[in-house]
Amino acid sequence: MLIARVIGTTVSTVKDEKISGQKLLVVRQTDERGTAVGKPYVAIDTVGVGVGELVLTCAGSSARQTSQTKDCPVDAVIMAVIDTLEVDGEITFSKS
Amino acid sequence: MLIARVIGTTVSTVKDEKISGQKLLVVRQTDERGTAVGKPYVAIDTVGVGVGELVLTCAGSSARQTSQTKDCPVDAVIMAVIDTLEVDGEITFSKS
Amino acid sequence: MLIARVIGTTVSTVKDEKISGQKLLVVRQTDERGTAVGKPYVAIDTVGVGVGELVLTCAGSSARQTSQTKDCPVDAVIMAVIDTLEVDGEITFSKS
Amino acid sequence: MLIARVIGTTVSTVKDEKISGQKLLVVRQTDERGTAVGKPYVAIDTVGVGVGELVLTCAGSSARQTSQTKDCPVDAVIMAVIDTLEVDGEITFSKS
Amino acid sequence: MLIARVIGTTVSTVKDEKISGQKLLVVRQTDERGTAVGKPYVAIDTVGVGVGELVLTCAGSSARQTSQTKDCPVDAVIMAVIDTLEVDGEITFSKS
Numbered sequence: 001m002l003i004a005r006v007i008g009t010t011v012s013t014v015k016d017e018k019i020s021g022q023k024l025l026v027v028r029q030t031d032e033r034g035t036a037v038g039k040p041y042v043a044i045d046t047v048g049v050g051v052g053e054l055v056l057t058c059a060g061s062s063a064r065q066t067s068q069t070k071d072c073p074v075d076a077v078i079m080a081v082i083d084t085l086e087v088d089g090e091i092t093f094s095k096s
Numbered sequence: 097m098l099i100a101r102v103i104g105t106t107v108s109t110v111k112d113e114k115i116s117g118q119k120l121l122v123v124r125q126t127d128e129r130g131t132a133v134g135k136p137y138v139a140i141d142t143v144g145v146g147v148g149e150l151v152l153t154c155a156g157s158s159a160r161q162t163s164q165t166k167d168c169p170v171d172a173v174i175m176a177v178i179d180t181l182e183v184d185g186e187i188t189f190s191k192s
Numbered sequence: 193m194l195i196a197r198v199i200g201t202t203v204s205t206v207k208d209e210k211i212s213g214q215k216l217l218v219v220r221q222t223d224e225r226g227t228a229v230g231k232p233y234v235a236i237d238t239v240g241v242g243v244g245e246l247v248l249t250c251a252g253s254s255a256r257q258t259s260q261t262k263d264c265p266v267d268a269v270i271m272a273v274i275d276t277l278e279v280d281g282e283i284t285f286s287k288s
Numbered sequence: 289m290l291i292a293r294v295i296g297t298t299v300s301t302v303k304d305e306k307i308s309g310q311k312l313l314v315v316r317q318t319d320e321r322g323t324a325v326g327k328p329y330v331a332i333d334t335v336g337v338g339v340g341e342l343v344l345t346c347a348g349s350s351a352r353q354t355s356q357t358k359d360c361p362v363d364a365v366i367m368a369v370i371d372t373l374e375v376d377g378e379i380t381f382s383k384s
Numbered sequence: 385m386l387i388a389r390v391i392g393t394t395v396s397t398v399k400d401e402k403i404s405g406q407k408l409l410v411v412r413q414t415d416e417r418g419t420a421v422g423k424p425y426v427a428i429d430t431v432g433v434g435v436g437e438l439v440l441t442c443a444g445s446s447a448r449q450t451s452q453t454k455d456c457p458v459d460a461v462i463m464a465v466i467d468t469l470e471v472d473g474e475i476t477f478s479k480s
Contacts, residue, residue: 008183015176065361080303087296104279111272200471207464353457368399375392
């Protein structure tokens with residue numbers, strides 16, 4: 001899974017019927033401190049997150065293993081909200 | 097999913113029979129403003145888009161989850177047209 | 193799918209029995225003009241191509257969706273020969 | 289599989305129910321000497337490792353082939369602890 | 385498939401039971417001349433190779449399509465030994 005920050009939202013009227021009603025969030029991978037690295041991508045929200053939160057995204061066929069995304073043409077989902085990250089004995093990110 | 101712009105078309109006479117009649121579009125990944133980044137790739141159009149539009153593409157086995165691409169040897173599909181992108185509270189892309 | 197040029201051939205005597213008799217071609221991803229970018233990789237030919245031709249390659253589990261590669265340990269196939277590419281209103285590649 | 293070092297831990301309260309109780313470790317890919325390269329990612333621990341250990345991680349649908357991660361929305365698992373790496377006739381990494 | 389050179393071996397005592405007894409080789413992707421490019425990764429040997437040989441590796445779910453790796457948590461296998469590579473009319477690699 002990638003550590004990613006939710007940075008925005010996508011509005012799409014014309015889309016595959018299987019993703020109708022699903023929330024398409026714009027995210028960017030971050031490092032262990034929550035600093036953005038790499039290009040933005042879009043993931044389906046399956047846990048109820050807001051813009052600004054740090055999350056985990058899961059890619060590929062594994063993105064279809066949630067009850068919400070089963071058999072859908074989606075290759076990235078948000079499946080966890082990160083509360084804290086601890087790296088090398090240091091809290092590098094804390095949600096509150 | 098990747099944010100991508102449709103930049104062109106591919107004509108192919110000799111191809112796997114399963115993709116006969118499918119529209120092969122040339123796309124390039126973009127950032128949240130629709131600015132192209134990275135190399136071009138080819139995706140199957142499943143929603144009816146035109147050159148110039150900003151879309152979402154889905155990769156890997158998930159690209160076979162649309163009714164049109166089921167069991168096909170394709171690893172990228174366009175499954176949504178982007179109307180607007182909002183990032184950090186700003187509309188970074190709008191279709192019209 | 194990636195746009196790629198067939199640049200060579202691979203001879204392999206010791207290999208998985210499922211790919212016995214299959215043609216292993218060396219390809220390189222190209223841009224929309226057929227100019228090589230990136231590192232060479234090897235793809236199974238399923239449409240009958242020759243060295244020098246511009247093709248589409250399909251990766252991952254989707255590479256096993258042709259009748260020839262079903263259930264085979266292969267992660268890249270050539271599933272289309274490109275006749276022409278048109279990008280931004282210009283013919284950027286033409287086969288003949 | 290990638291050679292990776294376990295560098296930290298993730299705490300997540302809100303997450304997909306299928307990964308409830310699973311240990312989410314922060315890892316970084318390393319070279320054959322255990323020197324970190326690339327960005328951090330998160331993998332499910334299926335073999336019982338601690339921070340600092342060198343491990344193998346497996347990605348994609350293969351990450352769901354352990355008894356612990358079957359049908360879970362996870363795309364990276366730790367499925368082996370590395371004792372030693374020998375490259376070009378030299379022991380480049382030893383656990384103890 | 386990637387062209388890769390076998391550069392070493394991995395010893396792992398604690399690992400998923402499904403890969404017990406399987407040979408874990410360290411490989412690096414090469415170009416068409418056998419010159420290493422990119423980072424090392426680990427692949428399961430399914431054809432009986434030795435350190436120094438040039439091979440093809442197959443990734444993702446396709447890595448589970450050999451009889452030896454079926455249903456295993458592995459995302460890379462060696463499924464062919466390369467005898468010769470010919471690129472642009474020149475033998476760029478020969479095993480003997």
